[in-house]
Amino acid sequence: FALTGKVNNTGLVEVPMGITLGEIIFDIGGGIPKGKKFKAVQTGGPLGGCIPAEHLNVPVDFDSLKEVGAVMGSGGMIVVDEDTCMVEFARFFLTFATAESCGKCVPCRVGGRRMLEILNRICAGEGRLEDLDTIREISAQMEAGSLCALGQLTPGPVKAALRYFEHEFLAHIEDKRCPAGVCKELTVARCLNACPAGVDVPSYVSLVAEGRYAEALEIHRERNPFAMVCGRVCPAFCESRCRRGDIDEPVAIRQIKRFMADHEVDHPWTPAKRGKPKKEKVAVVGSGPAGLTAALRLAQMGYPVTVFEALPVPGGMMAVGIPEYRLPRDVLNFEIENIKRAGVEIVCNKALGKDFTLDDLLNGQGYKAVVLAIGAHKSQRLGIPGEDKEGVYHGVDFLRDVALGKAPDLTGKRVAVVGGGNVAIDAARTAWRLGAQKVHVIYRRTREDMPAYKEEVEAAKQEGIVFHFLTNPVRVLGPQRVTAVELQQQELGEFDRSGRRRPVPVEGAVFQLDVDVLIPAIGQRTDTSWADGDGLEFNRDATLKVSKSLATTRPGVFAAGDAVSGPASVIEAVAQGNRVAMAVDHYLRTGQVEKVDYNPPYHYPALSWNMDAYAEAKRPAPKFLDVAARRGNFQEVELLLDEETIREECKRCLRCDLEWLESVGGVSLEAAKAEHKMPA
Numbered sequence: 001f002a003l004t005g006k007v008n009n010t011g012l013v014e015v016p017m018g019i020t021l022g023e024i025i026f027d028i029g030g031g032i033p034k035g036k037k038f039k040a041v042q043t044g045g046p047l048g049g050c051i052p053a054e055h056l057n058v059p060v061d062f063d064s065l066k067e068v069g070a071v072m073g074s075g076g077m078i079v080v081d082e083d084t085c086m087v088e089f090a091r092f093f094l095t096f097a098t099a100e101s102c103g104k105c106v107p108c109r110v111g112g113r114r115m116l117e118i119l120n121r122i123c124a125g126e127g128r129l130e131d132l133d134t135i136r137e138i139s140a141q142m143e144a145g146s147l148c149a150l151g152q153l154t155p156g157p158v159k160a161a162l163r164y165f166e167h168e169f170l171a172h173i174e175d176k177r178c179p180a181g182v183c184k185e186l187t188v189a190r191c192l193n194a195c196p197a198g199v200d201v202p203s204y205v206s207l208v209a210e211g212r213y214a215e216a217l218e219i220h221r222e223r224n225p226f227a228m229v230c231g232r233v234c235p236a237f238c239e240s241r242c243r244r245g246d247i248d249e250p251v252a253i254r255q256i257k258r259f260m261a262d263h264e265v266d267h268p269w270t271p272a273k274r275g276k277p278k279k280e281k282v283a284v285v286g287s288g289p290a291g292l293t294a295a296l297r298l299a300q301m302g303y304p305v306t307v308f309e310a311l312p313v314p315g316g317m318m319a320v321g322i323p324e325y326r327l328p329r330d331v332l333n334f335e336i337e338n339i340k341r342a343g344v345e346i347v348c349n350k351a352l353g354k355d356f357t358l359d360d361l362l363n364g365q366g367y368k369a370v371v372l373a374i375g376a377h378k379s380q381r382l383g384i385p386g387e388d389k390e391g392v393y394h395g396v397d398f399l400r401d402v403a404l405g406k407a408p409d410l411t412g413k414r415v416a417v418v419g420g421g422n423v424a425i426d427a428a429r430t431a432w433r434l435g436a437q438k439v440h441v442i443y444r445r446t447r448e449d450m451p452a453y454k455e456e457v458e459a460a461k462q463e464g465i466v467f468h469f470l471t472n473p474v475r476v477l478g479p480q481r482v483t484a485v486e487l488q489q490q491e492l493g494e495f496d497r498s499g500r501r502r503p504v505p506v507e508g509a510v511f512q513l514d515v516d517v518l519i520p521a522i523g524q525r526t527d528t529s530w531a532d533g534d535g536l537e538f539n540r541d542a543t544l545k546v547s548k549s550l551a552t553t554r555p556g557v558f559a560a561g562d563a564v565s566g567p568a569s570v571i572e573a574v575a576q577g578n579r580v581a582m583a584v585d586h587y588l589r590t591g592q593v594e595k596v597d598y599n600p601p602y603h604y605p606a607l608s609w610n611m612d613a614y615a616e617a618k619r620p621a622p623k624f625l626d627v628a629a630r631r632g633n634f635q636e637v638e639l640l641l642d643e644e645t646i647r648e649e650c651k652r653c654l655r656c657d658l659e660w661l662e663s664v665g666g667v668s669l670e671a672a673k674a675e676h677k678m679p680a
Ligand SMILES: Cc1cc2nc3c(=O)[nH]c(=O)nc-3n(C[C@H](O)[C@H](O)[C@H](O)COP(=O)(O)OP(=O)(O)OC[C@H]3O[C@@H](n4cnc5c(N)ncnc54)[C@H](O)[C@@H]3O)c2cc1C
Pocket: 233, 234, 235, 285, 286, 287, 288, 289, 290, 291, 308, 309, 310, 311, 314, 315, 316, 317, 318, 321, 322, 323, 350, 351, 352, 353, 373, 374, 375, 376, 377, 396, 399, 422, 423, 426, 530, 560, 561, 562, 563, 567, 568, 569, 570, 571, 573
């Protein structure tokens, strides 16, 4: 059959019965192009169904495919990646199938059309929650009441999409957002759609092109007060979806942000008040990006806000996780000072559960609402013998101690870090800077599977850090102190639920690595030990149970950030900080707990350059501190690009927002380019 879509090797393939979907897509098809993530595979053509990553081990035979909601047919296999909207994908197939209906039986003729109308509405952001039940009912009627296979199978793609990707349907209906940035009506520009906080990228990029840095930064801060921080450490979700990337390379949005924010460093920001002073006091627990953003927005609305922080410094993982060579502390402190200037009080060295309780805040001290933004600071243990020996230092504890000036002496030591995420790479690069003689990173999967940012892994390699892939520690050796770690070689087995191949031990392949320090960095979770009897509930992964409005199970107590999502990123925490502030405000004004969106309007500044002149322009290469100059210090590694380079880079932007204004907003492109000015 035909193998098509987002797969490296497309074409006709002949396979034995019983081969798994994963083997076809990854071994024969060569995996997904451009390092994108596999999302689903549609089997059976327009009358089949989609199958997600969790079923990659399913053998390709009639019964197995039927069991997972698809069919085996002559239509071949269409592979889709993370950039595909599954609502739009289902609509695409439904359009074909309904056009084929001969119209003789009512369920097929009317049902297909009705379902298509509903999907059209959902894609346009006009869906309603009850639409999902209606789709399910129509599907059942079509399957039971249509006389031929066409009518019976037509609902298949929609049913399968709804079965596996209901969250995408809900995002279109409830958040008016197409997560993949495909549905035209809902996507002003793919970059801002991909940014968790919805930062107005085309506007600030456009203004930076003109040298209007202060205005650009003002727009940025409407949704994200941490421009200097994110200009350095953001994973740049926006860039991974930038439309310019379809032509050559994405616009260097993060570096533009950094230049814009750094340029304005001599102009401290006093955030504007957006509401009348209010008397209801709000307490925020935790001073990471989620807590500080929530505090800022609430202070801007006029509430008196106090942030309680357990550590001696504010900033959360921005201060005690991300190392200084990636995020200098003066940069972070500059942005925290901005938030204080909004009237937010930050009290350090005060821990919930130790120095005060929720009852103290809500009953004793008269706070009317509390936002818990306590992050995920408890290291996960390896769970292997010898883990408690001296010289074993868990990742986030190690980085926190270094950040707080309590770095261990690693001079001349052999260090091994376990893990494949950012914490592991940060710990390894920090150990190297502290003078370790040799630093190893031990990871149980392959390099391609590492969740750490690719550039960070590359930088670590340049610094001489040695990677051991498909390797897992099984025992820590040594009398009292660690002297070595026993490692078990792994090989790739079946696919797991995430769509990656599961590592399995190679029998008898065990070896020893001599080390003086072992740093396990395999994940973090929220410390819940303080919460007994507080009326809060937690999920199995230790995240706080919250409603869609970010309200916890205790009235008046809300939550945001890593404590809700699990370890994520600064900008995701900022986005939740914005949202939780809206929910708290709504609660304090109405007594109701409801989801309220944080949605400042977009700006559409006029286009100021000739786009055609930048058709061939190339993205500038980033600049870094020489490797030799990094040893023994925490100097910032990524260097600032110069003004001319940045302003020229801005002009590679295709101003997708103006096209949206024309096609959805009803303003002609020429008029939009020329006349649509920023609101005052
Ligand atoms: C090593 C490392 C590197 C990272 N690198 C990046 C990166 O490059 N880019 C990126 O975007 N993200 C990165 N992240 C993730 C990012 O820092 C977090 O997702 C983000 O900081 C989460 O914000 P938060 O406000 O939810 O929690 P946090 O930033 O963790 O802040 C929570 C705060 O609550 C405080 N707290 C906890 N318990 C209590 C209590 N009982 N009482 C009072 N206060 C309490 C904590 O001390 C902390 O200050 C990294 C994380 C780590 C650990």
